[in-house]
Amino acid sequence: MVKKIFIVIILVFFAVMLLPLVKDFTPFQELSTTAKEYVQKGPDDLGAANLVTSVIVTYRGLDTLGEVAVLFIATAGVGFFLRRDGNKIKRKQRDSSQILQTGGAFLFPLILVLGVYIFMHGHLTPGGGFQGGVVMASGMVFLLLSKISTKINDTVLHLIESLSGAAYVAIGVLGLVLAAGFLDNRFLDLGEFGRLLSAGAIPLIYSFVGLKVGAELVGIIDNMQKDQS
Amino acid sequence: MSTIIIAVLGAIMIAAAILAVYQKSLLSAIIAAGAISLLASVIYIVLAAPDVAMTEAAIGSGLTTIVFLFALNKVRKQDKDG
Numbered sequence: 001m002v003k004k005i006f007i008v009i010i011l012v013f014f015a016v017m018l019l020p021l022v023k024d025f026t027p028f029q030e031l032s033t034t035a036k037e038y039v040q041k042g043p044d045d046l047g048a049a050n051l052v053t054s055v056i057v058t059y060r061g062l063d064t065l066g067e068v069a070v071l072f073i074a075t076a077g078v079g080f081f082l083r084r085d086g087n088k089i090k091r092k093q094r095d096s097s098q099i100l101q102t103g104g105a106f107l108f109p110l111i112l113v114l115g116v117y118i119f120m121h122g123h124l125t126p127g128g129g130f131q132g133g134v135v136m137a138s139g140m141v142f143l144l145l146s147k148i149s150t151k152i153n154d155t156v157l158h159l160i161e162s163l164s165g166a167a168y169v170a171i172g173v174l175g176l177v178l179a180a181g182f183l184d185n186r187f188l189d190l191g192e193f194g195r196l197l198s199a200g201a202i203p204l205i206y207s208f209v210g211l212k213v214g215a216e217l218v219g220i221i222d223n224m225q226k227d228q229s
Numbered sequence: 230m231s232t233i234i235i236a237v238l239g240a241i242m243i244a245a246a247i248l249a250v251y252q253k254s255l256l257s258a259i260i261a262a263g264a265i266s267l268l269a270s271v272i273y274i275v276l277a278a279p280d281v282a283m284t285e286a287a288i289g290s291g292l293t294t295i296v297f298l299f300a301l302n303k304v305r306k307q308d309k310d311g
Contacts, residue, residue: 050280052280053280118283126279126280126282126283127279127280127283128280130284130288131280131283131284131287134284134287134288134291134292135287137292138287138291138292138295141292141295217292220296221292221295221296221299224296224299224300224303225299
């Protein structure tokens, strides 16, 4: 009883603390100075049709590098804690149903292609490296669930992950050497606005981010699945 | 119009959150937690932020749910083994 009263008091306290945010909220009538600068100069400057992408990959590219690093550390942590007892006796697993197997075989390539599409078109349409990578990883999860016997080759996974991570940083350094700064996309030709091969290095960077994120998430799922039996 | 949609979705989200906390069955709680993310991604689309919506739908309601299900499976097995 005392505990419940305590919880209610804390909730009321939070409500009082957050109330001014709601009460004094007025929608912004115009963009802030930084946002205005990005909106006005972004398309001409970087040549990306999707402004969100040009902010994430170029203007705030260092943050994205940090996010990818955080994801890498998370994957490493999961791998470290789950793979301690690898050589236990495997329990015999029941095959998944016919519907799931057929659906998995049909949908897995489509989901993979959708993921590749999302990160290749990150500079034109909503989405990008992270979203495409996650979609690809969920396709792999679907395959793992529908075909229990599927084994994922760890070496290939780690190779994809580390090579694309290294390539991401290498492109960043190339931007530093050949253009204005770290992760600057303008060392490649900006091309025609709105085409697939435009916006300099953004499609390249996003492809590497997508591959890296996809490989990392597949690694997490694979570790958890191997740990099941 | 969009205010009404957001209010309705927000109410369902709160209901799902309460369900996730008070649900006896852990499986249902995980599904309810995934539903919260799915509704949040719909709200992001209404607010014209498709990039965030894609991330939320794919990570929040997709992968997180799967990871939780794997973890639940593992915890159950350990419970059974003693």
